Amino acid sequence: MSSIEENEFYEEDFDESSIDAEESEELYEHHNIIADVGQELLRIDKFLMDRIPNISRNKLQNIAKAGNLLVNGKAVKSNYKVHPKDEISVVLPFPVRETTLVPENIPIDIVYEDDDLVIVNKPPNMVVHPGFGNYSGTLMNALVYHFDNLPKRDDFYGRPGLVHRLDKHTTGLLVVAKTEYAMTHLSRQFFDRTSERRYYALVWGDVEEDEGTITGNIGRSQKNRKVFKVYPEDEGYGKHAVTHYKVIERFRYVTLVECKLETGRTHQIRVHFKHIGHPLFHDLEYGGDKIIKGTTFTKYKQFIDNCFGLIPGQALHAKTLGITHPVTGEWLHFDSELPEGMVTLLEKWRIYSSNVQGGDDQ
Incomplete structure (x- = not known):
């Protein structure tokens, strides 16, 4: 895993043709990335494509050609092989745009x-x-x-x-x-961790235990910086994360669970349930947007497609929130109804699972 320092509120878009033509006495650092000690040799353009959002290989090659791609303070070509502990800088002749x-x-x-x-x-x-x-x-x-x-x-x-x-x-x-x-x-x-948050999530598969706890360090993926994964604690990657859950309702091929966060890591529930083999239903980043459990019947595939169409992404809802009021000291607790799409989704699964139990598994 590499460390990265970048302002995520800055736009990466720029005019490639202006890199060579732009005359400026000052270069501005847009990104600074340090390769991990275990980094395998990899072309720098491929390395950066997984770490800088919305940037193409062609843009990176133009940046390198213009001498604006630096490794340990020296300009490199786009075919440079990244080594462990390399400090990579993307510098451009215009200020980062807020x-x-x-x-x-x-x-x-x-x-x-x-x-x-x-x-x-x-x-x-x-x-x-x-x-x-x-x-x-x-x-x-x-x-x-x-x-x-x-x-x-x-x-x-x-x-x-x-x-x-x-x-x-x-x-x-x-x-x-x-x-x-x-x-x-x-x-x-x-x-x-004195606040309290509970989520409802629909996950793939029939979760074995009625309740349990998922523990595992969560860190950014070394292959795709847009997603996260669980790392063994002895590797020293990621941050400690704990998710408690209990089953609310079972639908044979999917399960509705309530999750209580002990920690608050990025994508925590999604990553933890992916890790134990139960990705969230219709999770576009963690593999939940394809059939994980069920039958091979065409009717079932159509049913799943219809279910996917009810929600734009993962079936996850922050249902309750408990906090201490910062001024009065009063404990405030709020509960919210599930969104319409998720309500309809659960009802469709409720009907489907009851039909399956009755012998109609097509």
């Missing part, structure tokens, strides 16, 4: 609001904050329109008031701070 957080009049489902915080119910297919490929239409764009002067943090640039996040296709409850003090207090609760 993504301005533009207020947008997007409706927000507000569950609770006071002078210190807001609890929102995030819909499916909505990105929480701006990033590569998503510069508008995010929850943050909506929040800065509806609320003035949300607090900012240096390490959360572009995410005013944001204490935690949900993935694009994950629905449910999310807390946003309205003051600097509330942000500090709430962030500490998440860090100290």
